[in-house]
Amino acid sequence: MQLTKTDFIQFLNCPESLWLLKNRPSEYPNGEFSLFLDKLIKEGYEVEEYAKKLFPQGIEIPLNAAPDLSLSVLHKEKILFQPSFIADNSVFARIDILEKLDDGGYHIYEVKSSTSVKKDNKHNHVKDAVAFPKNRTV
Structure with a gap:
């Protein structure tokens, strides 16, 4: 069973x-x-499209693609949109934008549609630590 970040948030609200x-x-x-929620969802997709314009050389990974595809494309390309991975501990993770750096490191960009910066560091750090442990080789 795959659990997404949306699933995690749903669990926090109502297990x-x-x-x-x-x-x-x-x-x-x-x-x-509702019309309001529908509008929020559409605006979220618009924000995602704007974010992708910041990385015109990025490659889109299909949402239903196997995580192995993300790894194989990552070895050839520097920027991936929506890559998914399964960590050593069987945790499934999908990233909005992944940038491979020249020094072998990575930048993970999380795209958000909001009027202000919200910090939910506790949950983000837990997710990142579980799915992307330090010194992991991709």
């Missing part, structure tokens, strides 16, 4: 809701989004 979604999806209520 029972996530359990139902993952274990009994046929019983999960699939209501329509």
